[in-house]
Amino acid sequence: MESAIHLCELRRELLNSPGNILVQGGPGSGKTTIALLKAAHEIASGSLERGQRILFLSFARATIARVAEQASKNISVHDLSLLEINTYHGFAWNLLRSHGYLLRKERGIKLLSPPDAAARMAFINKDNRLAEMERLFKEEGLLHFDLFAENALALLTQSQSLLRIVCSVYPFIIVDEFQDTDESEWKLIQVLGKVSRIMSLADPEQRIYEFRGASPNRIADLKRCFMPCEFDFRFDNYRSDGTDITKYGNDLLNQTNKTRTYRNVKIKHYSVTHNTVPHLSLKYEVLNNIVQLRRSNLKEWSLGILVPSNQLMMQVSGYLNKHTVKLPSINHEVAFDAEAACLAAILIASLLEGCENTNQIVSVLICRLYTYICGHRGSKQLTADDVKLANILQGFKTSTKVTGSIQKQLYDDIYSIAENRIAFNFSGDPANDWESMRKLLADSDVKIIKQIAQDATYLRFLHKGSSLRSHLNEQWRKNDNYVGAENHVRAALIQEQFSLGIKPPLGVHVMTIHKSKGKEFTRVIVYEGIFGGRVLTGEGDSQRKQSLLALRVAVTRAQEQVTILTPQKSPCPFL
16 A cells, blocks of 8 residues: 655645646556545535535546545545545446436346356457447347446436536546546546546556557547646655665666666566476465565565466466465465356356256256357457357257267256256255355366356355345245346346455455556566466567556556566566
């Protein structure tokens, strides 16, 4: 967590600034802290009328959780009630959920969850996906996350009364990570800024989302549109004060880092021979860091293992979980893409719910397995094996005739699972019964079905006290069954999409570099693989620039120390 910032003359001027504000600063420069102090100052000044609040918007839920924790340290309990901290998606969904009927009259809007969206878009050409999203909304009322900002903008543009109401509630809006806003989000901010004052927090050197619409011209556009009072804190560092971590991150961008040494920044080259496991050097490094952190005087610590790709992330997580004679398993959290786990959970819930006979369960399993295969890769393209399996399952839906060894094995396995489900005696404990259904899949001889069981292990939403567990408990108590389990799971997954109750990371966390944006850790290990998962993945100036920006983001997540592990035979060209 950033230490308390010094309220210099420039920061005091910011607190008293009456109009639109632009704050530029690097990682750990205190942008969030000064924004929260500005919010507290606005509240203390008595400028808010009854029913009004200050709105703080950011992208990631993890960032929002960190901001909320920091707010509790900078703002009194009473004043916290006048500060609303939310994600862009959460804010837009609140608008659409309450006023979406203005866009679709009386037909209503339903949320198209990311896993369901991935499954529906599986066979849609990349160039046609936006058109398909718009068709789903227009014809079926299913709203894709990528259309939230666009439709919230349409609401506020079409109804000036609603715009006045929203801006009356939020006369002062703080926009975090402004440099990452896409075109629709920027237009939404423009509309809100016609009535409300806007405070934008930005770091142009953390713009790593150009692939989703972030523009290098966004800050210049802001200046032209709002003519904000500008404050530049890009040379301040409160996150990793006393180290050269931020300096190293900045030097990466102009490549002046290669001939210098930096405090608390380690570059290590590892080698892999035919006798060693690919990620052995990483595991040793992680264990050494854990030992050092446990011996430190810190009551709480975190270690972020940041990698360039999802595939490498899952490989690393799997290896850290392995226990050998020489090396123990390492308990850790994984910031996985949720589509596969969510679709796996829906399939398990359908088993938990069950049907009247084996054939009905077989039909449901075929449908859920088809959806899983179509959506488990998220927005990524299906493999040839995925398409083959999907076509086989489609054939099962339309014909009872099964031909070919692969088809027969798959169908026989599905039928066996259905039979075991019919014969199963539930305990009445949702968590135990859920695990039993997952084990039915794990015991399968079919690779894709075993994968579903594995994917489901990454979801931990049946914990004690959860609403899902309460619903399932209540259903069992009343009816001795889990009818409705699938709907309850879907509702829990949607609720999870907007949940802001995320605790700051403690212990060991494995994630991609892009997922680490907005987070901070006591120590960071940046790791790139030798056979894949490289920091620089393409050619050309644009790709090189984006890769450098991403590496800088990864490095500057650290508070105390960062270690970069790169292959000795083919080291990262930026180091």
